[in-house]
Amino acid sequence: MITDTILNASTYFTIAPRITAALKFLQRPDLATLTLGKHVLDGDKLFALVQEYASKTPEQTFWESHRKYIDVQSIQSGIEAMGWSPMQEMKIKKDYDPAKDLIVWEGAGQLVQFQAGSFAIFFPQDVHMPGLSIDQPRQVRKIVLKVAVEY
DSSP states (O other), X not given: OEEEXXXXXXXXXXXXXXXXXXXXXXXXXXXXXXXXXXXXXXTBTEEEEEEEEEOBOGGGSOEEEOSSEEEEEEEEESEEEEEEEEGGGSEEEEEEETTTTEEEEESOOEEEEEETTEEEEEOTXXXXXXXXXXXXXXXXXXXXXXXXOOO
């Protein structure tokens, strides 16, 4: 997992070309005007999901990871916590669903607070729990970029 602010995004441009494209997308000045839903940037290799929701308690969500996609999650407005754990410290609760590119896990991890202008990159080995409330539910606008794994 990588966490930082969008002001430092260029630091990570050498990781992989599609991660660079995702981070450059997050530097666009028009992000607040994007409509909710899916925005295709490079077919199924790179797309953005613009979301708005109320943050939740850990009991209302779940630990997850993906195999086909890296998540680049960026808070546009609001505040939330995201959980993280190495998969070696977690136990599979639901086996991999290739249609959803999703493994559901159980266990415990660390919580990191995110506010507008911050982002996280979750690789396939990073079990994560996004969308968590801090003290109380809050409205969040987030962009999740799905970046196809380039191995």
